[in-house]
Structure formats: C-alpha cells, structure tokens
Amino acid sequence: MWSRQAIFPLLQMFLTNFVYLCDPQETHKIYRQKLDELTSLQATCSSAIGKQRKCLKDLRHSLNKCAKTCDEKEVKLITDIKTQIKDKENVFFDMEAYLPKKNGLYLNLVLGNVNVTLLSNQAKFAYKDEYEKFKLYMTIILMFGAITCLFFLNCRVTDEIFNFLLVWYYCTLTIRESILMSNGSRIKGWWVSHHYVSTFLSGVMLTWPEGPMYQMFRSQFLAFSIYQSFVQFLQYYYQSGCLYRLRALGERNQLDLTVEGFQSWMWRGLTFLLPFLFFGHFWQLYNAVTLFRLAGHEDCKEWQVFMLALTFLVLFLGNFLTTLKVVHQKIQKNQGKVQKND
Structure with a gap:
C-alpha cells in the first residue's frame, strides 16, 4: 500500500513534468514563429515570380519585334524560345x-479581399471533390424539383422556389x-462564362410575373430543365471516369473538373454524350425562338420575355460553337497523327 506521504510527491512531480512537456504557450510560440517565416517566404516567392514574369513579358515583346526582320532560321529559333x-x-x-x-474582381465583390488560397494538396483536392459532389447532389435535387413543378404542382409559389434554387x-x-481557379484549376473559355449567363437567366425567370405569357412557356422551360439535369448527370459520371483514368496516367492535372460541355480529353473512349449535348443546345435555340415569338405577341407586356430570348440565344451560340470547335480541333489533330504515321 502506498502511503499518503509517498503519493503526493510523486503526483506533484508527474504534474510538473506533464505541464513542462505539453506547455501550450510554448507550442503556440513556435507556431507563430513558423507562421511568420511562412509569410515571409510567401512574399519572397511572389515577388520573385512577379519579376520573372515581367522579364519574360519584355523578352517576348522584344522577340516579336525581332521576328519581323529575321530570316527563316532565326524565326525558328525565336519560335523555340517562345x-x-x-x-x-x-x-x-x-x-x-x-x-x-x-x-x-468577382471574388472581391462577393467575399472582399480575403485570401482563398489553399496551401496543401490535400486541402485543394478535398475542396475540388466537395465541389463535384455539390454539383451532383444539386443536379439531382433540381431534376426532382422540375419534375414536381411540371407534373404535380402547377403553383406559382413552387415555381418561384425552383427558380430561386436555380x-x-x-x-x-x-x-x-473562382476559388478553384485561384488554387490552380485550369477552367477556361466559354465554360467560365456559362454559369454567369445561367445565373442571369435564372434571375430573369425568377422576376417574370404570373400571366398568359409565363404559362405559355412554363411547361417548355420545366421540361428543358429536366432534360438539362439528366444530361448533366450523365456528364458527371462519364467525365469523372475519363478524368480518373487520365490522372492515373499523369495526363491531366489533379485539379481538373467536370464541365457542362464537351472537352478534348473526353474524346478517349465513347463519344456518346455528343448527341445528348447537341440536342440540348438546339433545345436552347428552340426556347429562344419560342420566346421571340411570345415577345411579338400583342398581349406581351413583360420585358422578361425578350431578355430571356436573347439569353437563351447566347447560351445556344456559346455552347454549340464551343462544342463544334472542340470536335473540329480533335478531328484535325487525329488526322494529323494518322498522316504522320503514314
């Protein structure tokens, strides 16, 4: 049996050593020092990259001037340098x-001057995966929402809820x-602008008041929303499979995303998505034509009708021409490879 006189000195010694080994103030002090060092290194690296970019920009400008007066051999050398x-x-x-x-500009308006850079690969991949899951879950919710509004609830309130959700x-x-692009995701071209245009279109739909013109277009819009969600659902699973294989082969960046369109890297394997995509594009054109006709109706007094017609036309042109461009470039590239092999 331990006596009280023997236990208390041992307990006091144990507590003293425990506090010494696990002192949170000391640990936090070291953390602050490392954080200051990290901040200093970040500023140094950013400054060095900025200077290098400026030098490369000046060099490219000089090369462009020289290329106008160079012979063929020098032009080839300049091309290699570029x-x-x-x-x-x-x-x-x-x-x-x-x-x-x-x-x-957009993130500044929405979030202010807040640093949104994720410093670790693990954090970047986690945010990207969460973004992809968010798109998938919302696509399913929007599909069921459109089905409910079209077949079960012909009510202005439910329509407003659906449009607000969009x-x-x-x-x-x-x-x-925008946060993903700040962290190295290479989202380019029309697919960056596509969601901004879709936001504007959904906002106009939300403000469209109840009336004969709205009821004439309501069923067509909800049916289009169902089809669009279905195609986006197909795209997610097909594109995610393509990206998984290409990342495993080291041919795609780990932060590449699924998009609501056709990309060159999707050419590998099946191209069964193209008919679905083109059908959806022409449905957007059909929506634009329908709305232009409604805008010319003698009973039409809402500005939303003509604005929606223009927006659907912009979406059709952007989606259709971008998809055609990607397909054309891929076919030309494949033909070039065949001719080179021959």
Missing part, C-alpha cells in the same frame, strides 16, 4: 497556386469555381 517562355509561365502558374494572391445554385457555382 515555347520555352510558355513552359516557364506554366511552371509559374503552378507555383502561384500555392501562394496567396489578390482575388479577382439562382442560388449558379451563383454558388461561380463563387466556388
């Missing part, structure tokens, strides 16, 4: 994905995509 400059800029882009940077969904996508 290729090296582009490769170096891609390296800088990847480096900047791990450094704090100023937000773009506005919130597309607004959220634009914010999340």
Whole structure:
C-alpha cells in the first residue's frame, strides 16, 4: 500500500513534468514563429515570380519585334524560345497556386479581399471533390424539383422556389469555381462564362410575373430543365471516369473538373454524350425562338420575355460553337497523327 506521504510527491512531480512537456504557450510560440517565416517566404516567392514574369513579358515583346526582320532560321529559333517562355509561365502558374494572391474582381465583390488560397494538396483536392459532389447532389435535387413543378404542382409559389434554387445554385457555382481557379484549376473559355449567363437567366425567370405569357412557356422551360439535369448527370459520371483514368496516367492535372460541355480529353473512349449535348443546345435555340415569338405577341407586356430570348440565344451560340470547335480541333489533330504515321 502506498502511503499518503509517498503519493503526493510523486503526483506533484508527474504534474510538473506533464505541464513542462505539453506547455501550450510554448507550442503556440513556435507556431507563430513558423507562421511568420511562412509569410515571409510567401512574399519572397511572389515577388520573385512577379519579376520573372515581367522579364519574360519584355523578352517576348522584344522577340516579336525581332521576328519581323529575321530570316527563316532565326524565326525558328525565336519560335523555340517562345515555347520555352510558355513552359516557364506554366511552371509559374503552378507555383502561384500555392501562394496567396489578390482575388479577382468577382471574388472581391462577393467575399472582399480575403485570401482563398489553399496551401496543401490535400486541402485543394478535398475542396475540388466537395465541389463535384455539390454539383451532383444539386443536379439531382433540381431534376426532382422540375419534375414536381411540371407534373404535380402547377403553383406559382413552387415555381418561384425552383427558380430561386436555380439562382442560388449558379451563383454558388461561380463563387466556388473562382476559388478553384485561384488554387490552380485550369477552367477556361466559354465554360467560365456559362454559369454567369445561367445565373442571369435564372434571375430573369425568377422576376417574370404570373400571366398568359409565363404559362405559355412554363411547361417548355420545366421540361428543358429536366432534360438539362439528366444530361448533366450523365456528364458527371462519364467525365469523372475519363478524368480518373487520365490522372492515373499523369495526363491531366489533379485539379481538373467536370464541365457542362464537351472537352478534348473526353474524346478517349465513347463519344456518346455528343448527341445528348447537341440536342440540348438546339433545345436552347428552340426556347429562344419560342420566346421571340411570345415577345411579338400583342398581349406581351413583360420585358422578361425578350431578355430571356436573347439569353437563351447566347447560351445556344456559346455552347454549340464551343462544342463544334472542340470536335473540329480533335478531328484535325487525329488526322494529323494518322498522316504522320503514314
């Protein structure tokens, strides 16, 4: 049996050693020091990359001037140097994905000057996966919402809830995509603008008042929403499978995303999505034509009708022409490979 006189000295010694080993103030002090060092390194790296970018920009400008008066051999050398400059800029882009940077205009308006850069690969991948799951879950919710409004509840209140959900969904996508681009995701071209246009369209639909014109277009719009959600559901599973294989082969960046369209990397394997995509594009054109006709109706007094017609036309042209461009470029590239092999 331990006596009280023997236990208390041992207990006091144990507590003293425990506090010494696990002192949170000392640990926090070390953390603050490392954080200051990290901040200093980030500023140094950002400054160095900025200077290098400026030098490369000046070099490219000088090469463009020289190319006008050079012979064929020198032009080829200049082209090789430009290729090296582009490769170096891609390296800088990847480096900047791990450094704090100023937000773009849109993120500044929405979030303010808040650093949204995720510093670890684990955090970047987790945010990207959460973005993909968000798109998938919302696509399913919107599909069932459109089905409910079309077949079960012909009510203005439920229509407003559905349209508000569309506005919130597309607004959220634009914010999340901007954060992903700040962290190195290469979302380019029309697919960046697509969700902004869709946000505007959903907002106009939300403000369209009840009336004969609205009822004439309501069923067509809800049916289109169901089809669009169905195609997006197919795209998610097909594109995610393609990206998984290409990432495993090291041919795609880990932060590449599924998009609501056709990309060149989707050419590998089946191209069964193309008919679904083109049908959806022409449905957008059909929506635009229908709305233009409604805008010319003698009873039409709402500005939303003509504005929606223009927006659907913009979506059709952007989606259709971008998909055609990708398909055309891929066919030309494949033909070039065949001719080279022959």
